[in-house]
Amino acid sequence: MRLSEKFQVCGIPSLVVLTSSCDVLTMDGVEEVQSVSDEALQLWSQGKCVFWTRPPSEGEHVWEGITCTLCHMYPLVGTRRGCTHQGCNINLCDACISNNKHEHPLAEYLIPKKHYSLEQIFASVPHLLGPNNEEQIETRTLWKDDVKSIGIYFSADSCPPGRDITSTLAQYYTEAQASRHPFQLVFVSADEDETSFNKCRARMPWPAVPFNAGALFELYFERRGIPSLVIVSADGNILTRRGQRYVSNKGVDALKAWAQGENLPPLSADDFEWWGIYCDGCNVSPLVGQRYYCSTCGNYDLCSACEKKGHDHPLELIPQPKDDEH
Known part of the structure; x- marks a missing residue:
């Protein structure tokens, strides 16, 4: 078995750190080095990871892909505060906010899909x-x-x-x-x-x-x-x-x-825009109208005009999302 298969490496660069007994210490070696530089090597030599996390309490949000800048909780769990200024890549968990010394005010992030006034x-x-x-x-x-x-x-x-x-x-x-x-x-x-x-x-x-x-x-x-x-x-x-x-x-x-606070009737199938999706047949972006997806090809979509020209595999008509959905 190849090492990439043993450790289920999906992309490169990838750095897997092992303990002296060959147990996996971290699969996120690249990210840990990027986060704290040479401090990562010191921690690994002590058998410690840079990143850590905790199970969320009921109702707490898990911010996938986000690390607390100070304590390196990854993913960050619970309240997340950050700087809205471009170029300021700072995120703090609730426990670290009292140690904040950032030059700009920090704002609390809103949880996607949660209702707010x-x-x-x-x-x-x-x-x-x-x-x-x-x-x-x-x-x-x-x-x-x-x-x-x-x-x-x-x-x-x-x-x-x-x-x-x-x-x-x-x-x-x-x-x-x-x-x-x-x-x-x-x-x-x-x-x-x-x-x-x-x-x-x-x-x-x-x-x-x-x-x-x-x-x-x-x-x-x-x-x-x-x-x-x-x-x-x-x-x-x-x-x-x-x-x-x-x-x-x-x-x-x-x-x-x-x-007047009124909802408009849903857009017709011919007028609907699929943001972030383009037609692999004619390259129209975004794809407008009915969307046909090929699960065999993967990440392959056609507009209704290109679907009529035929395709090598079966195509699935994707239902139009509701207005408050993507």
């Missing part, structure tokens, strides 16, 4: 920035005055499709604001730097979450691509993750319906 969702946002200026607006203005739902718009200056959708959305937003059913929107940046962030939000007549304050939103809403418009009701429920597609189909009527 709008106030809880925006708790890490100190204020909003006014449209195309530096005016600081109280965050709670988003949900005051009996607001039924709000839109959270993810985009970036480097995204050409985002510019087109932003222009269309701005037109409908302005129209809705002048009607009896104004709609609240807020921009969350996916830009790499603040200059790009300011260029992007300059095209928008709605407020923005400050640069370096929106990272938690991407994780909580499980954003898979940009541009993306997520509609959240006043009580924190996700009405749809595909708002941009509804805007393309329904125009200003979509915004007016959301302003």
